[in-house]
Structures are given as C-alpha cells and as structure tokens.
Amino acid sequence: MCIWRFLLLATLLIGGCAIVGPASISNGRLVYTEVINYTGDQQVLNMIVRDRYAQTFGMLTVASVTATVRFRANAGAEFRAGASASSVDSNLVPLSAGVAYEENPTISYIPLQGEAFMRRMLMPITLEQAFLVRAAATGKFVGRELYLSTNGVQNPVGGPPSPEFQRLEDIHAELELTGAIYYGRAPAPAPGEAEYYVSLHDYGVEHTDDVQAYLEILGIEGQTVDGRDIVIPIYLAPGKRKNAINVLTRTALDWIRHAGSMIEVPAAHLDEGIVEPSDW
Template sequence: MKAVIKRLQFFTATLVLTACNSFGPDSLRGTHPLYNDAIVGSMNEQLVLNIVRLHYRDPMFFLDVASVTASMKLDMSAGLDQSEVGLNGGSDLIKYSLGAAYSTSPTISYAPLQGEGFVKSVLSPIPIQAVFSLSGSGWNARRVFGLCVERINGLENAPSASGPTPRLAPNQNWQFNRLLELVEEVSGKQVISPRVDPETKEMQLEIKNSEEFADRIHEIKDLLGLDQNLEIYHINSDFIKSRSDTLSIRTRSLTSIFFYLSHHVHTPQSHKTAGLVTVTRNRDGSEFDWGTTPAGSLFEIRQSEDQPDLAFLAIPYRGHWFYLADNDLESKSTFMLLMQLFRLQAGTAKSQGPTLTIPVQ
C-alpha cells in the first residue's frame, strides 16, 4: 500500500513540475500573437475613425497603447482517498484526484498622444528626404508623391484639400497627374534619383538624359520648367523665385494628409441633405468628384447601413458603417503608407496626460 502511495505522489510531483516548466513558454506563444493582433487592429481602426471624423468636421484624437501587462496563474491540486470495501474490510479502495486551473488577468494602459511635441510632429511638413526615401524603398512613386506632395514647381496637387472640405472644387491640374504617370513609368530605372552634394551637403535630384527614356525625361523636365541640358538640380521649398535649375517642392503635413484622405469618404445621402458634411461643388454647381484627384484613385472609405461582410476594416459612426473593402488593394496599400507616415512623424512623440488603465476580464 505504501509503495502505491509513493508512486502516485511521485507521479503527481512530476506532472506539476512538467506543467510549470511548459506553462511560461506555452502561454507566451499562445497569447503574444493575440495581443499583437488586437493592438494592431485597434490602431488601424483608430486611424480610419479619425479620417471619418474629419469628414464630418469632428476633431481627431489619438490614444496610444502605453503598456500591456498580464499576470498568469496556474493552480494544481492532487489528493488520495482511501476507503474500505466489503463487510469485513477485506480490501481497500484508493481514489486518486488531480485538478488544474489556468487563469490570466491582462491590464491595458492607454495614454493620449498630445502636447507640444506631438502637435509639431503632425503639423510639420513631411521631410523631402523622407518622401524620396519612401519612393526609393519600394513604394510606388505615384502613391508617395500623390499623397505627400502638395505642389512642385507650380504644379498643384489640390492644395485646398489640405484642410477641411472646401465648398469649391480645387483646380484640376492635369499636368500634375501627367507628371505622376511619367515618374511612375521611369521609377526603378535608375534615371531619377536623389543625391547629396558631397561638399555643400545640399540635397539634389539627378535626372539623367537616358536614350531609352528620352521622350519621357524631356516631358518631365518640360512640365517642371527645368533646363533640358542639366542633369543635377537643386531642391528647396522656396516658391518665390522660379529657377530652371531648381525643384521647389512643398510637402503636406501628416494632418494635411488626413484631411486630404477624409474627402474620399463616401457619404450617405441623408447626411448630405441634413448638412452634416460639406459638399464640394464645381463652378457650374454640380458635385465635384474627389476620385479625380491624385489621391482619389488610390484611396476610398465606403459606407453601408449594415455591417459589411467583405471588409478589411469597419467602424460604426453616426448610425452607419464606414469601411475599407478587403478586395480594394489600392486603398489598403495607401492605408499601409499612411501607417508608415504616422509612425515616421508621430512615432517619436511621447504620450502625454493621464493614463487610462483598463483591467480586462
């Protein structure tokens, strides 16, 4: 009898030690992807929500996940129960019991992104170097310049779209669209590339006179008013002086990009009738189609009365659902670029103000 009990005790101890040994790593593998997915999903929904808010002239607000902590607890119990069987106690019956309980208590802390550092980062123009770095790192040049550049050598990319929805349609500059088409055609061909002057440390742009792309290069320089005989051009943001050896580029700020994208939100007709949004109109009074702007063909947020089935992201707002369609790859790509720009500009800003801590049951 004693030998049996010892064996059971040894088995129980071994089981407990084995469970404790695998509990930590196994729980990490099981919970880390879930927390990662939840945080990424909530941040994505927050960006879409803020774009929709701007469409309705509602203020933006950002919460950052400051920390995620989770305490995990494993309780195990084991027992033996001996009882006699038979009228004369001729035999013994041993009952063995083993129980285990696993619980986790996550706590999530949120902090608002605000303060002087954050405001400066979202209101400052995207650095020109960052724009060229993005286009040179695999991002489509048409997408990067169509979203981030507001003006280049007099060619406008809907500058009035950088704020709340305007009542009058922006000037449609077909030349800017044509420039984006040409740049996209020669991108990746080592024809156009930024460089830094080794002596002055000034940023410059090299546009090579390639025989293969001679017609496209000639048209690019002609649209920008550049000297056809040069290959190296200065870069600045000064629009007061126009020079044939200089590219004057004005980039959008992160806030301006959010405003620009907010004009590409589909609006329920009832909301237009109620005056909840500004309807941009052409000179003849007809409704302007924001899909004709450089960013319009690259991004749109759709709306539905019911929760959509095929949605990459969907948020409820003002009695309707606003969403990015899962099969709209252009909009999803532009949204990925927006996420990268947000991290680039606002990623270094620290959370300010009180922290909201929520224990998750």
C-alpha cells in the first residue's frame, strides 16, 4: 500500500501544478487586460464629457497588477467490502482527486496629475505619433484630428476647418485610397535636413489634377506633375520652409476638446447655459 500512497501523492502534486498554473494565467491575464482597457476607455470618455461641460478631470493609471494564486488538492478512494485483503487490485476502486484554487489580486494605481500630467496634456504630438495614427486609420477626417495647420492652412480647435484645409484632406484621402501617397523616413539625414518626407508616386492621369491642386494648396513649387515621383520633406515647425510641408500638431488636450465639440448635448443644457454651444 505504501507504493500506492506515494503514487497518489505524486500525482496530486505534479498534476495540480501543471493544471492550475496555466489555467490561472489563461483565466486571469485576459480578464485583467480586458478590464484595464475597458476602464481606461471609460476614463477617456469621462474626460471628454467633463471638459465639454468645463469641469476639471483626472485619471488613474494602473501601475502594477500582482496576483497570488493559492491552491489545494484533495484525494479519495473507496474499498469494496468482502474482497480479499491480500489483493490491492480487488480492494481499491478508481481514485478520485480534485484541485481548487483562488486568486488574490493586488492592483496599484497612480494618479495622473500635477506638472508632469499638464506637460503631457499640453505637449504637441510628435511626427512619429502622427504617422502611427495615419497608418492605423484612413479617411478625410484623420488630418483634422492631427494638425492645427499645414503650411499656414488653418484647422482650428472646436470649429470647422478652413475650406483649403478640408480640400487638402479630401485630396490626401483620395490619393491614400489609390496608394499614391505614403510617408517615409530618410535613412541618414544630415544635420538640418528633414528626417521624414511625403512621397507622391504611381498616380495616373486621372489623378494629375488632384496632385497639382495638392501642391498648389501647400505652396510647393518647381514640381512637374507627369507621373514621376514627387518627394516633399515634412517638418514639425510653425515656420514656412520653402517647398516643404510644415505642420503644427495638436496636443492631447486639443484632441479631448475636439472630441468634446462633437458631443450632442441636451437642448435644455444649452438653454440654461450649463454648456456652451459648439461650432462643430
């Protein structure tokens, strides 16, 4: 009987660890990720609505999630009555075993506030971040969310863009749809040269007018629109470098206010002056 007791104990210990470990990760990790993402979205939505109503807002970020898994094993066996005492096989009926575990998470939060938070909210997004958004989304409204101005063509916060800016984005969306425009990075730019550029390529005769209009709105000169590639450097700067694209990007606070301007608020709140009307 000693050997059977040893095998039973080994089975519980080895099997319990093998099953509980992966199961706890599979069940816990996805749930934590989903809840953190969902509550993060809720916080952003709350910020947008509160800013629309001219109220202060803040956020909590998850600093760490520590989960402790505790498990216990149990086993049982039944013996047949009347069987020969010398026969283990006749005495022992199939073993029963079970494993139960509980998970105790410890979640740490850090409030986003103070000087560091304000700096992050008021810092314009970088060109790299703007290009990531461009790569993840397409359409004529993407540029409206990214830029305050392009070569002096204005796109104000909380109101409609200028006709020239909207025309610029319409053309960009059309060229993007046909694969005739993309953003690239120079492999080794010299000091003072642009690190990024916009390339117009493989545009057919049906799009030459669009390309010409695109260049005219930007004030780009000296380019022949005949189907050949056109490479234009792009800078994050308010100044106007000649024959280049100079953009001013939005801040995170601009995005929140821009999104808030599109919220449909109750008419009673407008009549009572609880919230200001939007020009969107």
